[in-house]
Amino acid sequence: MVCMGNICRSPTAQGVLQAMVQGAGLQGRITVDSAGTHGYHVGLPPDARAQRHAARRGYDLSRLRARQLTARDFERFDLVLVMDQANESAALALCPPAQRGRVLRLTDFCLRYQASAVPDPYYGAAQGFEEVLDLVEDACAGLLAALPAASPEPPKQHA
Incomplete structure (x- = not known):
């Protein structure tokens, strides 16, 4: 999850998705983190x-x-x-060409x-923080549903 300073939107998205991953029992299969495109607040809490x-x-x-x-x-x-177009542009400027397809908007x-x-x-x-939570909860639910790691594991074969 990426926003500009990593103190509002991206840590909110990290917290929401981590809770959803844990609720789905997928914490061993999905890792969630967040970062900012700028280093304004490095080391500070949200x-x-x-x-x-x-x-x-x-x-x-x-x-x-x-x-x-x-x-x-x-x-x-x-x-x-990423959270918006500015974050997307900054992320893509840093992104190695082979990984550009990994950059999407939440x-x-x-x-x-x-x-x-x-x-x-x-x-x-x-109200802005509530709007962020509404969008992030909706997008994280959609993301989790779209992830292959969230699909049920196939039954194990027994010898």
Whole structure:
């Protein structure tokens, strides 16, 4: 999950998807992380407002710390999900050519909402953080449904 500073949208998306992965019993098969395209907040926890709104919906973001996206992330992760066009451009500028297909917008997976971006709530009011959670929950549910790792494992053959 990638946004600009890794203190609002991407840690929210990380927390939501981690909770969904755990709820589905897939924590051993799916790894979730987040990063920012800029290093403004490296080492800091998510924005207090993002944490508060997420906690009201049962997501704990308190242990997360901001980090900056690196070229190695495109090799480590099958998908690099960005929040908006600016994040997409910055990620693609850093991405090795062979991994460009791994960069997608999180909103590409929305099931109920029609959105091309998860808007940045940083300079807005509380409603912006709620909107982020609505979009992220919807997109993460769609993402989890689309992932091959989320498919039931085939029955094991016995000798």
